[in-house]
Structures are given as structure tokens and as C-alpha cells.
Amino acid sequence: MAACEHLQSASSPDPPEALECPECVAAGSSWVGLRQCLSCGQVGCCDSSTQRHASAHYNATGHPTARSIEPGEFWRFCFIHRVIG
Numbered sequence: 001m002a003a004c005e006h007l008q009s010a011s012s013p014d015p016p017e018a019l020e021c022p023e024c025v026a027a028g029s030s031w032v033g034l035r036q037c038l039s040c041g042q043v044g045c046c047d048s049s050t051q052r053h054a055s056a057h058y059n060a061t062g063h064p065t066a067r068s069i070e071p072g073e074f075w076r077f078c079f080i081h082r083v084i085g
Helices: 005-009 022-027 053-061
Strands: 034-037 043-045 065-068 076-078
Touching: 005 076, 022 043, 034 053, 043 053
Parallel strands: none
Antiparallel strands: 034 043, 034 065, 065 076
């Protein structure tokens, strides 16, 4: 299956300076994995994390794509089509 149009047209923001979920840090909570929004560069924790900040960012903004910024992971995700590319 070909990648969806959102993944095909997604940009590649600069990597974040710190590998942390800023919202989890502010709340004093921990996270499992990190995702970076491909529209604006926002970093949030994954859905395996308690707070699910990456999905919350999508729900608040409608920015459709994110990528894993975990070391050794090189995939992107479309929240609209629920596909990995």
C-alpha cells in the first residue's frame, strides 16, 4: 500500500534540541516514546504514554502527521488514515 497523501507531502522539521516531552516534564510525569509533529515540530509523548500528548496535539490542531524521534526508529504516522509510512 502506498503512503497516504499526508505522509507523502509532510515536511521534515529540524530535530528537537532535547529528547523529552515538554508537557510531561512540566507536569512531572514520564513518557514511553516521543513523536514530533511534521507540521510544526511540536514534541509529544506517544499513545503508550499515560498523557498521550502527541495525539492530544493532533486533536487540538488537526496537524495530521508525526514521526518517531526515538533513537533507531525511522517511521512516520498519519493520524487521519492511521497508517505508518
